[in-house]
Amino acid sequence: MFFDLFSLARRLERAQALQNERFNHAAGGRSLPAGGGFAHFRGEAHPLNQALGLVDPLSEADLKAVEAFLGAPVVLELSPAADPALWALLARRGYRVHAFQQLWARSLADPLPPASGVEIHPVGPAEIRVFNQVVAAGFLERDDWREVEPPFEVSLDGSGAWGFLAFVEGEPAGGGTLGIVDGVALLSGDGVIPRYRGRGLQKALIRARLAFAAERGCDVACASTAPGTPSQRAYEACGFRVAYPKVEMARG
Known part of the structure; x- marks a missing residue:
């Protein structure tokens, strides 16, 4: 499936940047094209303010424009596909390591079958609020999901993405998001309510989204x-x- 790291990273980074652009636009945010990707702004000091998908050369003037657009702090999510000259530029401008992530991938040539024994389905318009509360409860370590006010919500309408809910005995127990961009399935936002953990619900949600994407x-x-x-x-x-x-x- 993977021919070389650079080509793979460019494809996946571009897909993630475009999906996040859709989410940002659906949520009423603003975006600035930069380095082949986007800087996303949701509001002052919003946790999703960041630039990603930066796979093309970025000049110092371009970087200053991103910094002015995002305000403080400035967070850039970078991959090995970033232009090598960018690292020296970031050092000169006082950036520091903020966090690490791993990008995981798999071919869908032989997709896994959906997990059996678990009720999972894409959410409809009437379930979007429940979906956001359940996923937020998972991230916030809360069992009382009905009382949770999500710190931010995934806007599925107009984003080209789907939310999936998992149920245990008819009760919402977990959720996750799937976006599709140019043949790339983007899985994100997985959350399982604490009291339902240890039952394989996240793996079931992954399998359901993979099957949906393969179709x-x-x-x-x-x-x-x-x-x-x-x-x-x-x-x-x-x-x-x-x-x-x-x-x-990050800087600032």
Whole structure:
């Protein structure tokens, strides 16, 4: 499936940047094209303010424009496909390592069958609020998902993405998002309510989204996780392998 790291990274980074651009636009945010990707702005100091998909050369003037657009802090999500000259530029401008991620990928030539014994379906318009509350509850370590006010919500309408909900005995127990861009299935936003963990729900959500994407012609799937997390283990169990590391660089 993977011919070389550079070509793979350019394809996956571009797909992630375009999907995040759709999410940002659907949520009413603003975007600035930069370095083959985008800088996304949702509001002052919003946690999703960042630039990503930076695979083309970025001049110092371009970087200054991104910094002015995002405000403080400036966060850049970078991959091995970034132009090598960018690292020296970031050092001169006082950037520091903020966080690491791993980009996971797998071919969909032989997709996994959906998990059996778990009810999972794409959410409809009436379930979007529930979906956001359940996923937020998973991230916030909350069982009382009905009382959760999500710090931000995934806007599925107009984003070209789908939310998936998993149920245990009819009760919402977890969720995850799937975007599709140019044959790339982008899995993100996985969250399982604490009291339902240990039942394989995240792996079931991954399998359901892979099957859904394969039916729509995708040939590769990817997801990002922090290193050494339960999410990493779930994706590895579903046949994903690390494609390359990613680093978030921050300033201000």
